[in-house]
Amino acid sequence: MQTSGYRQAFRILIIVMLWAATPAGSLGVEPEDAGTGLPVIPPMNLVAADTPNDNGNGITLRWDCPPGDDGSGAVISGYVVLRSENSREGYLETAVLGPGTAKYIDNGPAADPVTGEKIHFIRNKPYYYRVAARYASGYRAVSGASGPVQGRAQWFHDGKIPVLTATVLFFALVILYIQKARLQGSELYVRPIAGMKEIDNAIGRATEMGRPILYVLGLGSPEDIATIASYTILARVARKTAEYRTELIVPCNEPIVMTIAQETVRNAYMEAGHPDAYSDDMVFFVTSMQFAYVAAVNGLMLREKTATNCYFGKFYAESLLLSETGNIAGSIQVAGTDEVAQLPFFVTTCDYTLIGEELYAASAYLGRDPLLLGALKAQDFAKALVMILIVAGAVLMSFGIDWLLEIITVRM
Template sequence: MRIKYSFLLALFLLLIPFSALIFGQDGAAASGETESADSLALTLPAPVTNLKAINTPNDHGHSFTVTWDISADDGGGLKNVLFYRVMRSDNPDSSFKQRGENKLPRGASTYQDNGSKRKESDDFSADFTDFYYRIDAITIDSNVFSSSGIYGPVQSKGEWYNTGRTPVLVAVIIFLILTMIFVALAKKGADLYIRPLAGIEAVDDAIGRATEMGKPILYILGLGGADQIATIASFTILSRVAKQVAEYQTKLIVPCYDPIVMTVAQDIVKSSFMDAGRVDDYKEESVYFVTQSQFAYVAAVNGTMLRELPATNMYMGKFYAESLILAETGALAGSIQISGTDEIAQIPFFVVACDYTLIGEELYAASAYLGKEPILLGSLKGQDMAKAAIIVLMIIGVVTANIGGETLENFRELFKVIN
C-alpha cells in the first residue's frame, strides 16, 4: 500500500516540470488580472531560460559561475516567481540537490557556486568532475515551481595564472624595464641629472654653522629597522654628513633606536672618517644605542638635545608619533633642523617644526643625489619615467572621460584589477 502511494507521489512530482512546459505559457496568457494571489501562486511560472554554468575563472578551483535569464513571470507576466533555487547533480537524470543554504531572491540571474576544497567537508566539490545544473523558479508555495532544462556537463578547475591581475603585471614589467635601463646607463657612467633639493643644499650650511659655533650635530635615524627603505636612504645621507663632519672636525652624535641600525651606522661613520683621512678622530661612542621603547627613546634624545644644545638636528628615516615631540624640543633648543621621512602622517609635523623637510620620495632622491649609487640613481630615474607615464595616462583618461560612454569604459577596463 505504502509503496503504491510513494510511486504515485514520485510520478506526480516528476510530472510537475513537464506540466510547466506544457501549461506554463498558456496559463500565463490565460491568467487575467482579476485572479487572486492564491490561485496565481498555484499556477506554474515560466522556467528560466538561457541557463549556463562555467568554471569560475581565476580561482583555485572547486567553483562554478551559473548564469541565466530570469523567468518571464519574475517581475512581469504572472509575477508569481519569488525565489530561485540552484540545483546541481553529478548525474543528469537524478539526485539534484539545492546549492547554498538559502534560496535566491527574485531578480537574481547569477550565482557563484563555491564548493569546499577539503575532501572531508560535506560541501566538497571535486575538480575535473562532471556536474549538471538546473534552476527552479519557485512561487510562494515552495512545492509549486518550474525547472529549467539541464545544463552540463561542466567541470571546475583551478588556474595557475590570474588574468584579472594582468594590469599589475604589465605595470611591474614596464617599471622594471625602465629601472633596469637606467641602472645600466648609470653603471656605464652616463650623467643622470637629479635636480638639487633645498633640504640637501642646507646640509652643507648647517655643518658649517655647527663648526663655527663649536657645537655638535645630532643625527637621528628614526625608528625603522635596517631593512626599511627610509632607513637605508638615511644611511647614505649619514655617510655624507659624517664625511663632512670629519673634514671640519665637528662633533657628531648618533643615538640609535635599533641595535642592528646602530651597528650599520657605526660602520658607515667609521668608513666616512676613513675616506676623509681622519680615522683617528672617529670615536665609536658617538654612535650609540639608547633603547627600543619608543617614548623612552624620545625622552633620552630630548635630554641630549637640551644638554648638548646641538647646532643642527637631522631627522632622516621612519618616524611615528614621536616626530613632533623631537622636532619641537629641537626648535626650543634653537637648533637648525632638517628632516626627511616617508611616513605621510608625520610630514606635517616636521614641516611646521623644522627649517627644511624632505617630503616623502625626496628622501630617497636625496640619498641617490648624495650617494650617486647606480642602483639608487637608476631606480629614481625609472620612477620619474613612470610618473611621466602616469601624467600621460591621466591626460588621455581625462580626455576620454569627457568623451564618456564606451571609450571611457574601454579605457578604464585597462586598469581594472580583479582579485
C-alpha cells in the same frame, strides 16, 4: 476573438518546442499552470561554465527565466539549483534562489536528502547541473542538464590586465633607467635637493667654527624605512666629518639603531681613510623615553654648541622641541622625515628640509648608485604617468568619453 486564437496557437507552439527541446530524462513539464492559465515552463538555455578568473572553486550557471517570472514571486517563487556527478540521476540541491534570478555561481556544498551529509564542491571534478523553476502554484519545472563542467583554477585574472600592464611597464622602466644610470654614470640627472647639497657646507661651517656636528636618527625602530634612509645619509655625513676632521655626535634612542649607526659610522671613517679618528663614543644610547631623549639632546646642543644639526628619520612630537632649540643655538639645521605632520615644524625651524619621499631619494642622490638612481628615476616617471592619466581621465570623463576609464579599470 481573433487575438485569443493567436495566443492559443502561440502557447501550443511553445509547448511543442519545449517538448522537442527537452532532453531525455527530463523531470517532466506540466502543460499549464491551473492558477494562472500560463504554461509551466522550466528555465531555458541553461549554461554551466567554469567561473573565470578564480582559483577553481566555482562554476557559473546562467539561464533564461521563464516568461512568467517578473521577479515579484507571483508566478515563480524561485529557483532551485541542482548538481550531480551524473547527467541522469543523483541531482542534489545546492542552492535555493529567489524569483528573477538568472545567474548563480556554485561553489557551496550540496545536502544529501537521505543522509543529510554535506557534499562539498570539489575543484576539477565534472558536474552536471539543472535548474528547477518553482511555481507559486506548486508546480516545479526542471530544465535540461548542462554539463559536464569542471571548476578549474586560472593562471591569470584577465580583469587585472591594467595591473599587469602597469607592473610590466614599471619594471621595464626600472631596468631601462638602471641601464641608463650604468651607462651615464653620475651624469644621470636627478633634481638637486637643496638640503643634501648643503650638507657639505653645513659640515664645512662646523669645521670653520671648530664645533661638533649633531646627527639625530629620530625615534624610529631599526626597520623603519625612514631610519634605513637615515643610515645612508649618516654614512655620507660621517665620511665628510672624517675628511674634514670634525667632531660628530650621534645620540640614539634605540639600542639596535645605535649598534647599526656605530657600524655605519665606523665603516664611513674607514672608507674616508681615517679609522683612527673613529671612536665608539661618537654614537651612544641615551634613553628610549621620548621626552627624556629630547631633554638630553637639547642639553647636548646647548652645552657643546653644535654648529650643525642633522635630523633624518622618524620624528613625532619632539621634532619642534629639538629643531627650535637648535635654531635658538644658531646651528645650521638640515632635517628630513616622512612624517607629514612634523614637516611644517621642520620647515619653519630648519635651514633645509627634505620633504617626505625626498628622504628616500636622498640615498640615491648621495650614493649615485645606478640601482638606486634607476629605481628613483623609474618611480618618478611612473608617478608622472599616473598624474597624466588622472588629468586626462578627468578631462575625458567631463566630456562623457569613458574609453580611458574602461582601459584602466581593474575588474575583480
